[in-house]
Amino acid sequence: MGGGKNKPELIVGGKRTDGRAMDELRPIKIQVGILKNAEGSAYLEWGNNKVLAAVYGPKEAQPKHIANPDRAIIKCRYQMAPFSSLEEHSRSGPNRRAIEISKVTKEVFENVIMLDNFPGSEIDIFVEVLQSDGGTRAAGITAAAVAVASSGIPMRDIPYAVSAGKAGEEIILDLNKIEDNYSEADMPIAVAPRNNDILLLQMDGSLTSEQIRKATDMVIKAGETITKLQREALEARYS
Amino acid sequence: MKIVLPGDKISDGPVRMENTIVENGKTYATVIGMLDESKGAFVPLESVWYPRQGDFVIGIVENSKNNVQTVQFDSPFRGLILPPPRPRFGGRGRDDRFGGGPREERQEVLHIGDVVSAFVKDVKRESDQIILILERPKRLFGGKLVEVRPSKVPRIIGKASTMLKQLEDGTKCTILVGLNGIIWVNGGNVALAQKAITKIQEEAHIGGLTERISELLTSGSINRGS
Numbered sequence: 001m002g003g004g005k006n007k008p009e010l011i012v013g014g015k016r017t018d019g020r021a022m023d024e025l026r027p028i029k030i031q032v033g034i035l036k037n038a039e040g041s042a043y044l045e046w047g048n049n050k051v052l053a054a055v056y057g058p059k060e061a062q063p064k065h066i067a068n069p070d071r072a073i074i075k076c077r078y079q080m081a082p083f084s085s086l087e088e089h090s091r092s093g094p095n096r097r098a099i100e101i102s103k104v105t106k107e108v109f110e111n112v113i114m115l116d117n118f119p120g121s122e123i124d125i126f127v128e129v130l131q132s133d134g135g136t137r138a139a140g141i142t143a144a145a146v147a148v149a150s151s152g153i154p155m156r157d158i159p160y161a162v163s164a165g166k167a168g169e170e171i172i173l174d175l176n177k178i179e180d181n182y183s184e185a186d187m188p189i190a191v192a193p194r195n196n197d198i199l200l201l202q203m204d205g206s207l208t209s210e211q212i213r214k215a216t217d218m219v220i221k222a223g224e225t226i227t228k229l230q231r232e233a234l235e236a237r238y239s
Numbered sequence: 240m241k242i243v244l245p246g247d248k249i250s251d252g253p254v255r256m257e258n259t260i261v262e263n264g265k266t267y268a269t270v271i272g273m274l275d276e277s278k279g280a281f282v283p284l285e286s287v288w289y290p291r292q293g294d295f296v297i298g299i300v301e302n303s304k305n306n307v308q309t310v311q312f313d314s315p316f317r318g319l320i321l322p323p324p325r326p327r328f329g330g331r332g333r334d335d336r337f338g339g340g341p342r343e344e345r346q347e348v349l350h351i352g353d354v355v356s357a358f359v360k361d362v363k364r365e366s367d368q369i370i371l372i373l374e375r376p377k378r379l380f381g382g383k384l385v386e387v388r389p390s391k392v393p394r395i396i397g398k399a400s401t402m403l404k405q406l407e408d409g410t411k412c413t414i415l416v417g418l419n420g421i422i423w424v425n426g427g428n429v430a431l432a433q434k435a436i437t438k439i440q441e442e443a444h445i446g447g448l449t450e451r452i453s454e455l456l457t458s459g460s461i462n463r464g465s
Contacts, residue, residue, distance in 0.1 A: 058287060058315045060368070069367045114260070114269060117289065120368030121315030149245050152285030152390055154258060154269035157246035194246045194267070234271060235242050238284055238444045
């Protein structure tokens, strides 16, 4: 949502800065089970984003007082590696942005993991961004979903996430770093594909209700591709 | 057989099956698994151990207080070993003076850090977590613990414990397999047993495993001899 004088042209000759069409995803590659010590893990490349996700648990909740007697709790840590982007990410520990993304990621998984089966326990989800180029929270959720599915923790669905936004008058899908910074709106959405339940919807900037509808439709259509890639990655491990 | 992922439909009707949920009258998988549509069987490829009455488990004594031992299983559940019931007519029985009641009721002496095998007698939902009441505890001396995924345990035991027998014969080890995914290996060629168990875990879903394991066991024992 950066504006000002130096705003680059995001759409030139009907194409975006990286030559994609408006509703085109960046290339996605998913690998499952690359961390031996984790119960479930996944590595995802989404355009220039590189994300590692790991899942541990269910185990006894520590410290004891955070345990919920009715259901498991999820602890989620989203973290950008100090070397992940051109901007400063070198401060140790989670910053304000990382805490926010950890929270929303946790809430996505609270809706799909069957927490009632494991009262008093905790499930840990770690998302490490190794290289970033816009849309890392969506990439993180997509990778973590595959990691949870590969861990055998019972879940209702495998969610995915992708962002949609607005550049000029066009609704665009899967914003990269430049589009993220200079577009009029950026709206990451996480969806559980079975019933197309929306698990996360955040927005920077402004969109009309008509534009939101169009963006959501675009996300759900792109979700078919992402779900297919998640499925292929999981199946490849067992074939 | 086809691979089914969490959220995939297993049946159009409500079916009561493990690792599934019923929503709007339809059955969906909750874990990754193999579905045999002709038999209607769903075998999970990955799953989390959920205790049941009668399960054989292996754990480590974590705490011992007032004659009650808590046992850790590398899972969110905690086991309790309670002292045997007191003699029926109260007071000290004849046997009691000489170290415990009748032979079958005598409790193993357990200390913190001991490896123990037991059977789950009861699964109780306590205020803050699920507690397993254990019975017939047995202290395991020596040996090595190997951790596997609980979903692979049936494969390690095999049909009518054929795989386990093969492992024991091939490595001359005593092997106890806890359903919670902890395996105790003692005596014989422990390193080979560990290697074989890891191989079973990694290749559980690929056919012809028995042959590959027998190959590994024979080649392993030859190497050891030379």
